[in-house]
Amino acid sequence: MRRFGLWFFTCAMCIFGGGTAAYGQSFGVELHNTLMPASGGMGGVSIARPQDLTSALNANPAALTQFHGTQFIFGGGWAEPTFNLTQTSNIPSIGTPLIEPFSAKSTAPGTPLGNIGLTQDISELGLPATFGIGFITTAGGFADFRHVPESHGTNTGQTIFNMPVALGVDLSDRLAIGASLSLGIAFFDGPFVGVGGMTSDYALRGTLGMNYLLTDSTTIGGYYQTAQSYEFDNAFLLNPGVGQTSADVEMDLPQNIGIGVANNSMIDGRLLLGVDVVYKLWDQADMYQAVYDNQLIVQLGAQFTHGRYRFRTGYTWAENPIDNTPGANIGGVVQPGDLAAVRYTQGLLAITSQHRISFGIGVTDVLPGIDMDMMAGGMFRDTEQLGNFTTSSIESYWIGLGLTWRFGRGACCETLAPDSWSDI
Template identity: 35%
Template sequence: MYKVIHMTRGISVLTMAIGCISTANCFAGPHGYDLHNTLSPASGGMAGTSLARPQDISSTVFGNPATLTQFKGTKFSFGATFYMPEVDLTHDGSVTGTAFSENSGTDVFAVPNTAITQDLRGLGFPATLGLGLTAVSGIGAEFRGNPGSLGAGAEFIILGVNAGLGYEVTDRISLGFAATISFAELDLGLSSTSAATHDIGLRGTFGATYDTGTTMYGAYYQTELKHTFDNQVQTSANSYASPDIEQPSNIGFGIANNSLMHGNLLLAFDVIHKFWDDAKFWQDVYDDQTVVSLGAQLTRGSWKYRIGYGYGDDPTDTGTTGPIGGISQVFSNVGPIPLNQQVTQYIQATQAEVIYKHRLTLGFGYKGFLAPPIDLDAHVGWQFKEDRDYGTGSLPGGGHTNAETYSWHTGVALTWNF
């Protein structure tokens, strides 16, 4: 009887892990699982640095909107980045009832990058409009191939449509605002305690830049992005929970300097602080996180060569005890199962393991690709392997679950200049 209850508890644990945390492997990066231009056409080759002087229009539309004023004329960009996460999990069986080791079965994910900017100076208005579409956040995992995982698998993807305006207050100072309308879809792949659903959210971004001539300073603030998933998780025989899941508010600061090598060498630095600890739902598994990025771009004729490095601290909340998102229990065929500390730590390990710290990127651009008004940008990136133990158990590191993860990405885009 104990074994049956123990196994059922394990199923409920995974149900909650998939149903509420919705996993953290697809698109996950040093910014938790938020992207922040790390997969953009040009910024992707500079570790995402783009808050002061972005090098592609997707990064200005989805980054600091004040930088829109740096783009003249009409520009249209279309491209995609392919992202591949790798996650190896080892569990001692103390939570699920079955020990297992498995690699996530997720395939390569395609992230769209489409943007357009329109300079309004020809109309006598010192401003630039920007529109764009991309994935702003995403997570997912696939462990169904291993019976010990009890069929774990899910995806949570947030697409954002941005509309922004950058206004040139003076020759040196610009201000900007952007609105994000998001579409979030949560596919749980379960049949009894949860269901697939979606929601629409809204976020605002406020930014400013200051130009000294050779050095550009930029800063921005993003509000929280909230989604409510109606009747997502069964909590009793006749009731369901509708958790609020918020992407955190963010504050960022950037510097970019092009005074070296006759203006042909651009050096950029960004720092972003993410308020995970104030975001509903994620505050129960993450702490606040600070991410720094360094990027460089060398221009040689029509060619631009890029390199970048990013570092983000591990946001895992080591003091978490549950519940998660205000949900203290889930309901299975044997009754309610409490979300205690052991269960919550297991969820962190299997579904919220955004433990990447180091990222290295390379990229290039070519002006006049195929035709004079068309530019090409491409990049590759690697997030170095990290691992950690969660909870207390019989694994060599002392935990009940170990997560080892790394990832790579590559992308390309064409930009038309009118």
């Protein structure tokens, strides 16, 4: 049974922050910075020189030292995927089927999502450091085939929010380090053959980062992020009633390693180019190690500044994470139907598109001390054959907008706001 209080809180959080619908624009199930107001327009590039503070909170905390004064950002977005699933045999193949052949589009709707952050430098205390806190939509997805009788109520979803607390410190004029600790809350309805229910859990995640100003125009950065380990009690239920079988599900967001470089040496410093490389260790993540392989992601981004305007574009290549030799044990659950059931679960988690593009624009001082960033992106359609009987296809687009209030100097070690508004 799903308790009303849990459903109420889940729905409220989805309206406020929103999970990604149908695993649209994520890497596996994790978003990284692809939906941040500024970084999202650059393909998520943000490790060395993030253009919005929530990107630093969510990835490399050492980059927080680039944000001066007091800054607050409120960002939101909309993700709209198209997810199709085809199953051509019964699961299990012998006996009463839990899944029958069908082909349908998921009815999970597009959803809103949000990212909020606040940074404060503490240089007035004589400390070369910046402190930040935030509320970040980290991961998630929904797929719903309950409108198809043959799916026997197939419906899965997960949403993960994180509340990071981070600190970046300048050790010298060129070297900065940072660390963050994040509390995550996850809502999970497992992608299993059988009966599941929405359950929740909390978990911690840590991040260590470093930035180095290699030249006056080139910055390199990197970070390591720990796994975030959840355990969902009684998340899997088979044959409800007398003699029912239930199991807890262990699920990790994976360890991440990111390296980035950014350069603004061209066109008098008005053209910023960035490259990020992220490696995701799915093979060491509970539950996902059975369905995903380790994944490499390459993000390319550019930003051109013209007066008060910043024009952005980005491209991302993401390695297909699907494991061609999946394991039978998925987070502690062994499903009826053997390999066919595992492949069906993979189909519900198949974010296989390798190519994504994005565009964005930023406007400085739309009102005194307030900047606005807008972005849009898309993921090209991809179809994946999973074993002999399951096929999935996915494509999506997303849009986003954010407002940043800057009290004092602006981001990226550059003064964005004038000293006196009467001078405008």
